[in-house]
Amino acid sequence: MTKGTQADVNPDLKKERLKCNFNIQEVTFIIDGGKDKTLQRKKIEDVALNIAASIDEVPEECLNLKERYDNAVRKSCVYSNIVKNELLEITGLEALGSPGLRRTADAFFKDVSPFMLHLGMFVPTIIGQCTPEQQAHWLPKALEMQIIGAYAQTELGHGTFIRGLETTATYDPATEEFVLHSPTLTSTKWWAGGLGNTANHCIVVAQLYTKGQCHGTHPFIVPIRDLDTHEPFPGVKVGDVGIRMGFNTADNGFLRFNQYRIPRENMMMKNAKVMKDGTYVKVARHEKLTYGTMVFVRVTLVMEAAFNLAKAATIAVRYSAVRRQSQPKPGEPEPQILDYPTQQHKLFICIATAHALQLTGLWLWRTFEAVLADMRKGDTDSLPELHALSSCLKAVSTSDSAALIEQCRFACGGHGYMLSSNLPLLYSFVTATRTYEGDYTVLLLQTARFLVKAWEQAESGKVLTPTVAYLACAAAKEKVVWSDSVDGMIRSFQAVAAGKIAACAENIKRLTKTGTSLEDAWQLSTVRLVAASEAHCRAMICQAYWHEVTRLTASCSASVKIVMEQLATLYLVYWALETTGDLLRYSTICESELNKLQLKYEELLALIRPNAVGLVDAFDFRDEILHSTLGAYDGRVYERLMEEALKSPLNETSVQSSFHKYIRPLAKGKL
Numbered sequence: 001m002t003k004g005t006q007a008d009v010n011p012d013l014k015k016e017r018l019k020c021n022f023n024i025q026e027v028t029f030i031i032d033g034g035k036d037k038t039l040q041r042k043k044i045e046d047v048a049l050n051i052a053a054s055i056d057e058v059p060e061e062c063l064n065l066k067e068r069y070d071n072a073v074r075k076s077c078v079y080s081n082i083v084k085n086e087l088l089e090i091t092g093l094e095a096l097g098s099p100g101l102r103r104t105a106d107a108f109f110k111d112v113s114p115f116m117l118h119l120g121m122f123v124p125t126i127i128g129q130c131t132p133e134q135q136a137h138w139l140p141k142a143l144e145m146q147i148i149g150a151y152a153q154t155e156l157g158h159g160t161f162i163r164g165l166e167t168t169a170t171y172d173p174a175t176e177e178f179v180l181h182s183p184t185l186t187s188t189k190w191w192a193g194g195l196g197n198t199a200n201h202c203i204v205v206a207q208l209y210t211k212g213q214c215h216g217t218h219p220f221i222v223p224i225r226d227l228d229t230h231e232p233f234p235g236v237k238v239g240d241v242g243i244r245m246g247f248n249t250a251d252n253g254f255l256r257f258n259q260y261r262i263p264r265e266n267m268m269m270k271n272a273k274v275m276k277d278g279t280y281v282k283v284a285r286h287e288k289l290t291y292g293t294m295v296f297v298r299v300t301l302v303m304e305a306a307f308n309l310a311k312a313a314t315i316a317v318r319y320s321a322v323r324r325q326s327q328p329k330p331g332e333p334e335p336q337i338l339d340y341p342t343q344q345h346k347l348f349i350c351i352a353t354a355h356a357l358q359l360t361g362l363w364l365w366r367t368f369e370a371v372l373a374d375m376r377k378g379d380t381d382s383l384p385e386l387h388a389l390s391s392c393l394k395a396v397s398t399s400d401s402a403a404l405i406e407q408c409r410f411a412c413g414g415h416g417y418m419l420s421s422n423l424p425l426l427y428s429f430v431t432a433t434r435t436y437e438g439d440y441t442v443l444l445l446q447t448a449r450f451l452v453k454a455w456e457q458a459e460s461g462k463v464l465t466p467t468v469a470y471l472a473c474a475a476a477k478e479k480v481v482w483s484d485s486v487d488g489m490i491r492s493f494q495a496v497a498a499g500k501i502a503a504c505a506e507n508i509k510r511l512t513k514t515g516t517s518l519e520d521a522w523q524l525s526t527v528r529l530v531a532a533s534e535a536h537c538r539a540m541i542c543q544a545y546w547h548e549v550t551r552l553t554a555s556c557s558a559s560v561k562i563v564m565e566q567l568a569t570l571y572l573v574y575w576a577l578e579t580t581g582d583l584l585r586y587s588t589i590c591e592s593e594l595n596k597l598q599l600k601y602e603e604l605l606a607l608i609r610p611n612a613v614g615l616v617d618a619f620d621f622r623d624e625i626l627h628s629t630l631g632a633y634d635g636r637v638y639e640r641l642m643e644e645a646l647k648s649p650l651n652e653t654s655v656q657s658s659f660h661k662y663i664r665p666l667a668k669g670k671l
């Protein structure tokens, strides 16, 4: 946070900070995952942000497409040197996934670095899919930036359906090479970040053929450009996919192969090998371990959703404390818009959701690490649950985050539409997360497969895994007794999920009994399955969020415990009110209890109001990371809007050349 002197701070924001009745730093420690994590993050920020401060002479958005890309490459090189020479020193390899790195990257790039996928997917895939010998070969080169990589899985014709990918890798035992080929237009690799112009290597997911047999998709490390000249190698056609809604500095690319050869050793061989003679050997115990990088990124995307939403909430809440509008009481001053309950309704759920996703994300990360530890010992039993968990949490967190960031923009009125507010760019960046790394609907349907199986196990009295254990109680199929206590609300959300899952299972059973194939019965139930999966995910977030708040505030000051619990309760009540139809169906809630719930919600808004600015200050974003005229710590909103407006290239001269060329001749009838 760039605090400046108190004299510079907008007086309304100053008053808000005096009203705050809890220790902001304690909340920051909780959000970061502990005091040590906060201190490490701040250390990283201190190193990186000194340099970031002077990195852009002209605002990114004022450059043309090509200039923006070149500028992003320039900054990526500066930044990767900082990562390599300074940040990795602070935390070792762990720094790659640290919040400090994520945050400081945003100080350098308003949009996205073309190196993001190198660190975000290329390096993690080397770690997850290579043998130790292969890692020893590739990892140092990647970390030293001697090579730059992309992750090319999606093709023009297929993204979701990985088994349908068309690129082939055919083993030739005579030369001990794989021959990569793109047999059709639709087999062209499409979308990979960093691929278009930046990367010289690429992880390519292709159908593996050896001894005339197809063994399904496998990953390969493929050199695509000469390291010195950067020219694509013969047999490789590579380029940019064209202008996108966001991600325009991410360098998303296409790639085609024409009988292009790579050495046998370039197959990533941790989970499966091809021997010199072409014999295929499966090493992994689980069929889907080659999908490991996707699971890893889905897990990280939950905290990514929280992070971006927290930024938007900080901008919108600070702005709402500064902005005054209308005159509800005649003769009185215009109120701060944050005093309007409707504004509080728009914004406090954003703060609460950022907390819910961050704490659930930290819990998911620990679960991921535990499953990884089991898998290192050869035990893959908990992988299906992790896949189900990470799929629905990725889907719901990214979808909620995108919708609420847009809500923050609406909450800022016209000024929210300015690029300088940073809300439009944030939205265009985050809305992509709902699609990439697994589309929303597709991932919820993956979780639904797990839920329907779990329901069948519950019905037959089998022991259930932890995240679906609640289904055992629901097998009685009676309405749950409503209570507006936290535990009561969580039980009701679980009853809703269980009821929906049961209805799906029954529907599938009914259809198959009357002669419909299982596949068709599944398809005919998918609208309900998606809803069931979403309800399960919501119940899980509510439970994890409340559990984590209770655990983490056990040793905190009383005021921190109160404010954290108020927010978590607000989250639960908000979702109860959003899903009243479901509650009426699966719990005993009645009209009077719904009215009571609405009152409780409005009371919570009023209770949170004095702490709203303190709560967003606790996210602890430095101005260099927020990049927002509306959200800076000092609240000098109008001054910053004016300063940014004056930077527009359209203000460089008072008369544009188009006036003399077109407007004047038009007025004179000479055009």
Ligand SMILES: CCCCC/C=C\C/C=C\C/C=C\C/C=C\C/C=C\C=C\C(=O)SCCNC(=O)CCNC(=O)[C@H](O)C(C)(C)COP(=O)(O)OP(=O)(O)OC[C@H]1O[C@@H](n2cnc3c(N)ncnc32)[C@H](O)[C@@H]1OP(=O)(O)O
Residues within 6 Å of the ligand: 076, 079, 080, 101, 102, 105, 113, 115, 116, 117, 119, 120, 121, 151, 153, 154, 159, 160, 161, 162, 163, 193, 288, 289, 291, 292, 294, 295, 297, 304, 383, 384, 387, 436, 437, 438, 439, 442, 446, 449, 450
């Ligand atoms: C220098 C500057 C740097 C600055 C940067 C600094 C920091 C940046 C840090 C962070 C930034 C944040 C993020 C960065 C990351 C990425 C950004 C953007 C890029 C995005 C990249 C991509 O999108 S890559 C492509 C991703 N593609 C997908 O996700 C495709 C989705 N499709 C699938 O996953 C699958 O095809 C499928 C799951 C839908 C279906 O698969 P299929 O094989 O057909 O399986 P079935 O449906 O038949 O199911 C069979 C059984 O398999 C189980 N299963 C499926 N998947 C998995 C799995 N992953 N793990 C375990 N099990 C799985 C499934 O459940 C079935 O089981 P049952 O038979 O028992 O039911």
Ligand SMILES: Cc1cc2nc3c(=O)[nH]c(=O)nc-3n(C[C@H](O)[C@H](O)[C@H](O)COP(=O)(O)OP(=O)(O)OC[C@H]3O[C@@H](n4cnc5c(N)ncnc54)[C@H](O)[C@@H]3O)c2cc1C
Residues within 6 Å of the ligand: 117, 151, 152, 153, 154, 157, 158, 159, 160, 161, 190, 191, 192, 193, 247, 252, 432, 435, 436, 437, 438, 439, 440, 441, 442, 445
């Ligand atoms: C900004 C961005 C960056 C990306 N970066 C990369 C990258 O670096 N590397 C990479 O390999 N890929 C990347 N991708 C690709 C991304 O992973 C895919 O776009 C994503 O997985 C969705 O696949 P698709 O585009 O094929 O959509 P489709 O699967 O064609 O989806 C279209 C619609 O069909 C529906 N649908 C599809 N299948 C089903 C089904 N079985 N049941 C019900 N509905 C279904 C979907 O819900 C959706 O509504 C990126 C994409 C974006 C937008």
